[in-house]
Amino acid sequence: MTSDFAMLYPFLYGTANGADVLAQARASTEEKIAEIVALRRSMAALHGEGLAACAKAMAAAFGAGARLFAFGNGGSSTDAQDLAQTFARPPAAGQPVPALALAQDVAVLTALSNDVGYDLVFARQLAALGRPGDIAVGLSTSGGSPNVLNALEEARRRGMITVGLVGYDGGKMARDGRVEHLFVVPSASVHRIQEAQITLYHVLWELTQQALTE
Amino acid sequence: MDEVAAALERRVGPGSVLVEDVDQVLRACQDMAVRFRRGGKLIVFGSGGAVTDAQHVAVEFVHPVIVGKQALPAVSLTNDVAIVTGIAGSTGLDDIFAGQLRLLASPEDIAMGFGQCAGVLRGLAVARESGLLTVGLRGERDVPAEPVDHLLVVRSDDPLVVKEVHMTIYHLLWELTHVFLEQPEPEGAR
Numbered sequence: 001m002t003s004d005f006a007m008l009y010p011f012l013y014g015t016a017n018g019a020d021v022l023a024q025a026r027a028s029t030e031e032k033i034a035e036i037v038a039l040r041r042s043m044a045a046l047h048g049e050g051l052a053a054c055a056k057a058m059a060a061a062f063g064a065g066a067r068l069f070a071f072g073n074g075g076s077s078t079d080a081q082d083l084a085q086t087f088a089r090p091p092a093a094g095q096p097v098p099a100l101a102l103a104q105d106v107a108v109l110t111a112l113s114n115d116v117g118y119d120l121v122f123a124r125q126l127a128a129l130g131r132p133g134d135i136a137v138g139l140s141t142s143g144g145s146p147n148v149l150n151a152l153e154e155a156r157r158r159g160m161i162t163v164g165l166v167g168y169d170g171g172k173m174a175r176d177g178r179v180e181h182l183f184v185v186p187s188a189s190v191h192r193i194q195e196a197q198i199t200l201y202h203v204l205w206e207l208t209q210q211a212l213t214e
Numbered sequence: 215m216d217e218v219a220a221a222l223e224r225r226v227g228p229g230s231v232l233v234e235d236v237d238q239v240l241r242a243c244q245d246m247a248v249r250f251r252r253g254g255k256l257i258v259f260g261s262g263g264a265v266t267d268a269q270h271v272a273v274e275f276v277h278p279v280i281v282g283k284q285a286l287p288a289v290s291l292t293n294d295v296a297i298v299t300g301i302a303g304s305t306g307l308d309d310i311f312a313g314q315l316r317l318l319a320s321p322e323d324i325a326m327g328f329g330q331c332a333g334v335l336r337g338l339a340v341a342r343e344s345g346l347l348t349v350g351l352r353g354e355r356d357v358p359a360e361p362v363d364h365l366l367v368v369r370s371d372d373p374l375v376v377k378e379v380h381m382t383i384y385h386l387l388w389e390l391t392h393v394f395l396e397q398p399e400p401e402g403a404r
Contacts, residue, residue, distance in 0.1 A: 022240065025393050029236050029386055036382055037229040041222055048218040074277060078270040082377070085263055091373045190279040191385040198381055202374040203221045210217070 036195045039187055043200060047183050051200070054163060054181040055207030061135055061161055062212060068099035069130060071122040071151055072139035075194055077103040080139050083201045087208075094209050100129070102151075122151035132159030137201075138179070140164075141193045143171025152179055165200060167193030228370035228379050235366060239386055242349055242364035246387065247394035249347050252322045255287035257346075259311040259337055260328030263373065265292040267328045267351075267380055274388045283392055289318070291337070311337030321345035327362075328380065329353075335360050349387075351380050 058068075068087055070080035080101045087099035102125045103109060112121045126136060136155030138148040143166040155162050156178065164179035167187055173179055185196040246256070256275055258268040268290040275288035291314045292298065301313040310333050315325065325341030326349040327334040334350075339360050342348050350362040353376035354369050368379040 021393070021397055025240060025390055026236055029239065029390065030233050032386065033229070033233050033236070033382065037226055040225050040229065040378075044219040044222045051218050074273050075270045075279075078266040078273070081269070082263065082266040085266065086374070089262070091263070191382075191389070195378065195381050195385065198378050199222070199225055202378065203218060205374075206221055207217060 032192070035189075036192050039185070039192055039196050040199050043185070043196060043203075046186075047200065050181060050183060051204055051207055055204055055211050057161055057181070058135055058163075058204075058208045059211030059214075061133055062097045062208070064133055066098075066134045066161070067129075067131075068097065068135040068137060069102055069126060069155075070099065070137045070139070071102040071125075072148060073103075073145050075190075076139040076141065076145075076148075076197075077101070079194060079198055079201075080137070082198065083137060083139070083205075086202065086205045090205070090209065094205075095212055097208075097212075102126075119146040119150055122147050123154040126151055126154045126158065126160070130155060130158050130160055133161070134158075135161045135163065137163040137165070138173070139166075139197060140171070140173060141167040141190045141197075143168065143173035149173060149178070156180075165197045167197070224372070225375055225378065228368055228375050229382070231369050232379060232382065238364065238366060239383065240390060242366065243387055243390035244394050245347050245363065246324055246349070246391045247397075249322055249324045250286055250391065250395055254320065254322035254324055254347075255289065256324045256326060257289055257291060257315065257319060257341070258326045258328075259291040259314075259334060261292075261310075261331045261333055262329075263377060264328035264334075265290075267377065267384065268292050268326075270381070271326060271384050271388075274384065275391075278388075278392075284395070286391075286395075291315070291318075308332040308336050312340040315340050315344070315346075319344055319346055323347070324349065326351070338362055351383060352376075 070084045072080040084099040084101040087097050102122050109121055112124050138152045140148045149172055152162050162179045163181045164173045165183050166173045167185045170184040183200050185193045187193050258271045260268045272288040272290040275286040291311050298310050301310045305313060315337055321344055323346045325346045327338045328351050330352055338348050348362040349364045351366050355371040366383055368376045370376050
């Protein structure tokens with residue numbers, strides 16, 4: 001990945017003057033904006049049916065008393081928090097449903113990391129909190145985070161609905177049908193993947209709200 | 215299916231029009247790079263949904279996704295519920311960020327506030343009085359208020375869409391700040 005910057009900003013590694021730096025930064029920024037607009041748009045063909053099916057399943061689960069658990073690492077942990085927050089405290093006139101972001105409990109997170117290892121943090125939380133019919137949503141850009149994969153595995157074992165948001169080619173998360181509702185954002189940029197994922201789960205929330213009121 | 219396509223189409227306008235603000239984003243990053251170069255840190259805050267933006271920004275700067283990029287000092291003021299509710303209980307909810315800034319901020323720092331609730335506005339005002347560089351990210355529905363050095367507005371009145379475009383903006387802020395950090399200090403920068 002180190003060479004990414006050299007590729008994106010060749011001028012940084014040459015002797016270009018300030019004006020060139022600015023012009024090239026402007027051009028590359030404009031490209032990135034166009035890229036995310038196109039990537040978001042492409043999600044309709046790629047995941048339209050999947051989102052509709054997932055929203056229907058989630059609405060039925062919420063109707064039967066399900067809770068949603070969202071989890072991820074780093075920036076994906078804040079996105080998981082946004083996802084949970086959107087469902088639990090919707091903007092405007094939405095219907096609140098129970099949703100928790102697992103990384104927000106620092107006491108549990110550090111206890112589990114210290115005692116059993118970071119790879120098991122979310123899985124152990126689901127083992128304690130999750131019931132059959134609940135919803136587990138794992139976010140990862142690479143699809144390779146062991147704690148996210150272990151938690152999805154645990155959720156599946158416990159009869160929970162599993163939802164996965166992932167980038168690149170889906171990585172390990174996309175293998176063996178381990179996730180029931182899988183949404184792959186085919187990009188190699190962590191930033192663009194996250195920007196498409198936030199739109200995907202916001203749209204998923206919109207569709208789930210519609211399904212809840214039908 | 216059609217609903218998904220329609221929902222995604224609603225994102226095209228606000229996402230595309232960001233291109234008109236590229237120069238503003240670049241200027242913010244030049245100033246931010248100067249602050250980091252002088253030993254400043256980034257202090258980020260927001261309420262409600264914007265809490266997650268503040269925390270995402272902090273981790274972005276502290277732990278770069280691109281291997282080899284310099285780790286930069288950044289903190290969000292939304293992590294410690296004991297402090298936040300403590301301040302809210304004693305000096306009021308609107309003081310949760312200003313109260314922390316009075317303790318943590320140095321004049322060379324950067325204050326970044328998301329949204330326009332009273333707590334964020336007071337935080338930005340205290341930051342400005344203390345000499346910090348102030349950056350505000352808002353949505354179209356937010357009314358103009360306290361001046362900040364760099365105001366970046368997403369042209370949508372849907373809070374979810376605003377948040378999505380904010381993410382693109384702060385990813386760009388991170389990336390471009392590094393670009394300028396690696397350059398000689400731009401002329402005329404504060």
